[in-house]
Amino acid sequence: MRAEELAGLVRPRYPDVVVARGEATVVVDRSELHEAFVYLRDDPMLSLDSLSGVSATDWPGRTPRYWLAYDLYSMGHKHRLRLKVGLLEDDPHVPSVVSVYPTANWHERETFDFYGIVFDGHPDLLRILMPDGWKGHPLRKTEDLGGVNTRYKGAFIPPVDRRTT
Amino acid sequence: MSAAAPRQPSVDPAVPAPPGGFREETMIVNMGPQHPSTHGVLRLLLELDGETVVSCRPIVGYLHTGIEKNCEYRTWQQGVTYVTRADYLSPFFNELGYCLAVERLLGIEAPPRAQVLRVMFCEMNRITSHLVWLATSGLELGAVSMALYGFREREMLLNIFEIATGLRMNHAYLRIGGVVMDIPPEGERKAREFLELMPGRIGEYEDILARNPIWIERNQGVAVLSAADALALGVTGPVLRSAGVARDVRQDEPYSGYETYDFDVVTRDGADSFARFEVRIEEMKQSLRIIGQCLDRLGQPGPVMVEDPKVRWPAQLEVGPDGIGNSEAYVKHIMEESMEALIHHFKMVTEGVAVPPGEVHVPVESPRGELGYSVVSDGGHRPYRVRIRDPSFVNLQAVPSMVEGGLVADVIAAIASLDPVMGGVDR
Numbered sequence: 001m002r003a004e005e006l007a008g009l010v011r012p013r014y015p016d017v018v019v020a021r022g023e024a025t026v027v028v029d030r031s032e033l034h035e036a037f038v039y040l041r042d043d044p045m046l047s048l049d050s051l052s053g054v055s056a057t058d059w060p061g062r063t064p065r066y067w068l069a070y071d072l073y074s075m076g077h078k079h080r081l082r083l084k085v086g087l088l089e090d091d092p093h094v095p096s097v098v099s100v101y102p103t104a105n106w107h108e109r110e111t112f113d114f115y116g117i118v119f120d121g122h123p124d125l126l127r128i129l130m131p132d133g134w135k136g137h138p139l140r141k142t143e144d145l146g147g148v149n150t151r152y153k154g155a156f157i158p159p160v161d162r163r164t165t
Numbered sequence: 166m167s168a169a170a171p172r173q174p175s176v177d178p179a180v181p182a183p184p185g186g187f188r189e190e191t192m193i194v195n196m197g198p199q200h201p202s203t204h205g206v207l208r209l210l211l212e213l214d215g216e217t218v219v220s221c222r223p224i225v226g227y228l229h230t231g232i233e234k235n236c237e238y239r240t241w242q243q244g245v246t247y248v249t250r251a252d253y254l255s256p257f258f259n260e261l262g263y264c265l266a267v268e269r270l271l272g273i274e275a276p277p278r279a280q281v282l283r284v285m286f287c288e289m290n291r292i293t294s295h296l297v298w299l300a301t302s303g304l305e306l307g308a309v310s311m312a313l314y315g316f317r318e319r320e321m322l323l324n325i326f327e328i329a330t331g332l333r334m335n336h337a338y339l340r341i342g343g344v345v346m347d348i349p350p351e352g353e354r355k356a357r358e359f360l361e362l363m364p365g366r367i368g369e370y371e372d373i374l375a376r377n378p379i380w381i382e383r384n385q386g387v388a389v390l391s392a393a394d395a396l397a398l399g400v401t402g403p404v405l406r407s408a409g410v411a412r413d414v415r416q417d418e419p420y421s422g423y424e425t426y427d428f429d430v431v432t433r434d435g436a437d438s439f440a441r442f443e444v445r446i447e448e449m450k451q452s453l454r455i456i457g458q459c460l461d462r463l464g465q466p467g468p469v470m471v472e473d474p475k476v477r478w479p480a481q482l483e484v485g486p487d488g489i490g491n492s493e494a495y496v497k498h499i500m501e502e503s504m505e506a507l508i509h510h511f512k513m514v515t516e517g518v519a520v521p522p523g524e525v526h527v528p529v530e531s532p533r534g535e536l537g538y539s540v541v542s543d544g545g546h547r548p549y550r551v552r553i554r555d556p557s558f559v560n561l562q563a564v565p566s567m568v569e570g571g572l573v574a575d576v577i578a579a580i581a582s583l584d585p586v587m588g589g590v591d592r
Contacts, residue, residue: 021269021525051399052528053559055539055552069539071526071554075396075410078417082526103399106562114233129226129591138234145231145238160238 006079009045025069025082030094033085037100040072040081048072048081051097054107056115058141065089066117070097087117096122114139191219196576198227204301204580205587209564216572221565225558228591236551240517241267242478244548246337248538251553252589253334254297257283257290258531259589260339263551265420266527266540267341270520273476278467279343280421285356285459286338287421287529288452289326292363293319294532294584295445299370302442302581306383311373318366321359328352331484338489341518343470345482345489353463360457367449374442384439388567388579391436398566399559402534403448404583406432407440414530426455438582448532476518479510517546533557533584555589 003024007017014036016027028036040048052071059065064086072081087094096119097104108119109128116137119125127134136143147159157163197208206227212219232251236244248263249256261283268274275283300315323333329348330336338345374380390400392408405412413430415423431447433440470477481495499507522544528537534556541550560583567579 020523021272023525025524050396052526052535052537053539053552053554055550055554057524057541057550069524069526071537071539073528075412080418080526082524101399102397103559103562106558110558127226129229131226138231145234160235 003079006046006081009043010040010081013039023080023082025084027084027086030085030087033083034095034097034100036083037070037097040083041100045077046081047074047076048079049075051101051103051107052080054104054111056111056117056139058115058139060089060141063088066092066115068094068111068117092117093120094118095120096125098122113137116140194573198224204585207561207580207585207587207590209576209580211568211573211576213573216574218568218571218573218576221568221576223561223564225561225587225590228587230592232592233551233553236548238547240546241520241548242341242513242517244551245340246335248551248553249335249337250588251592252531252533252536252555252557252586254294254586254588255290255531255533255536256334256336257286257339258529258536259553260337261287261421262527262529262531262536262538262553263540264339264341265529266525266538267520269525269527270523270540270542271341271476271518272521273342273471273473275343275421276468276471277422278347278463278465279469281459281462282344282348282469283339283421284423284426285348285456285463286326286329288455288459289322289356291452291532292449293322295449296322298445298532298581298584299442302578302584303374305577305581306380308374308377308380311370314366314370314373318363321355321362325352325355325359328355328484331489340470340478342473342476342478343468345469345478346484347469348463349484353460356456356460360453360460363453364450367446367453371446375446380442381439383575383578384442384582385435385437387438387571387575388582389437390563390567394566395436395563398563400534400563402530402532402556402560403441403444404560404563405534406430407444408436409434414528414535418528420527420529426458428455438578441582474509479506479513519544519546520548528554531556533586533589534560553589553592555592557583557585557587557589558592561585561590 003019003022007019007024010026011017014026014028018025040046050073052073055069057067066087068085070083096108108122111117112125113127113130114137145161149156149158192213194211194213196211198206208224210222232247236247244263245260248259251259296315296319300312303311327333329352330338392410395405395408409432411430411432416430428451431444433443481492482489483492499510520542522542524541526539528535536556537554539552543549568576
């Protein structure tokens with residue numbers, strides 16, 4: 001199914017749908033997230049039965065600061081839909097979707113690890129890629145890349161986020 | 166399922182054993198992260214009751230290098246050299262996923278000849294990856310000769326990669342808007358030689374393993390993962406296809422012209438380690454079919470990079486002794502002949518391409534399954550966010566379902582049949 005048709009199917013229920021570059025994106029509110037996933041998965045026309053991934057973006061200074069993107073795919077209909085939800089800076093909580101898509105487990109752990117977004121109801125919300133005792137959430141835009149000066153041909157080259165060029 | 170928290174030992178070790186009897190307690194064993202047969206730095210926390218695995222918890226992150234964060238600090242063009250290092254056994258697929266995502270954001274498409282080259286190198290890469298899998302799994306399960314043969318044939322393909330890209334891994338050959346440069350005639354000739362030779366060699370692998378009683382004993386009925394479980398856990402690639410689900414991104418959501426190639430999606434119904442072996446062997450044969458079709462299409466000359474000077478890399482590149490570099494003629498042109506060319510070169514190299522704002526998700530079929538690139542641009546000269554949905558990362562979630570209740574020796578076969586690459590898992 002083409003993205004426009006897909007958007008047309010979703011629009012009556014979730015009006016905030018956009019199609020850009022052949023990809024359909026629906027934005028829902030956090031409170032209706034769980035219900036939206038169940039609907040998208042179980043509706044026979046949509047049948048978005050698999051979750052490709054969960055990713056987040058951090059926009060400091062904007063409201064909402066965090067955007068979560070869930071990339072959904074339908075094995076039967078072979079179409080894709082992205083579901084997005086915005087989260088406020090002082091309340092980065094979102095219901096976990098592990099009960100709907102078991103594969104979300106590690107994706108949500110990764111997003112928690114990198115952005116500090118708390119997935120309420122997740123069975124095992126621990127850091128996954130960073131060490132257990134790590135302070136902070138490294139993919140937030142407010143965190144430095146880090147690194148040390150490197151010596152190259154006699155000169156000291158600063159790490160990439162502190163170079164002037 | 167893997168969702169469970171680490172289970173406590175079922176018997177309290179503090180309770181003393183009954184006099185003269187065995188204490189019925191389980192044992193916690195760390196397998197990895199430094200264990201040769203966990204494919205890199207995978208750590209498994211196993212709870213054992215004698216030889217039986219009671220519970221298993223995979224622990225990852227030992228190879229985390231911050232590739233996604235690093236991408237945010239470099240230009241769009243430099244991103245290719247980062248992502249190619251994620252899953253180091255399938256560098257071309259990472260480059261392809263990233264380039265397709267950026268190209269979709271830019272609204273451009275690589276020229277036909279570049280797409281043929283991309284498909285050809287990806288399919289060669291699929292064979293090298295499956296050969297490493299076959300060689301290392303053979304080694305782990307006792308078929309040492311398979312390890313030697315697998316790496317021998319892989320070397321032929323690495324030579325072709327070296328001729329075309331200058332490097333044996335981390336090629337950065339696919340660039341935004343096309344590929345770095347055309348394949349030299351020698352590369353094409355070697356590819357044809359390989360096509361002649363390889364079907365016989367794959368037959369040899371089958372002779373060694375497919376009817377080998379030890380191989381069958383170690384693999385058949387081991388590490389079973391049903392189609393329902395695999396789908397719920399998001400498992401893709403040969404593992405899903407070994408459970409009878411004909412899911413292949415190349416067929417379901419074609420990219421780079423895969424819809425115009427003639428190939429079959431291989432499935433088996435065993436859902437076990439042996440079925441995955443059969444699927445990968447057959448996939449190598451299908452890849453050879455695709456490479457043959459690519460070589461025929463390479464008869465058509467044409468550009469391998471888009472013409473738009475605002476997108477294409479300014480330099481003429483060629484393979485030098487230490488990889489790809491600027492050709493001497495080009496250096497002479499910008500240093501001695503044309504000031505405008507020098508300015509343009511400087512702008513493109515330091516500042517790079519500005520990509521219109523937006524968000525895309527592009528999946529490609531890597532040797533391990535669906536490799537997805539979620540790329541976000543804020544309209545600047547650097548990626549705002551690059552998220553790699555690596556198939557190994559997702560597939561590893563299935564390890565507990567595959568090994569719990571089985572024997573500890575079968576854990577090795579289970580991990581091998583998943584073919585995880587920790588560079589991709591940890592990124």
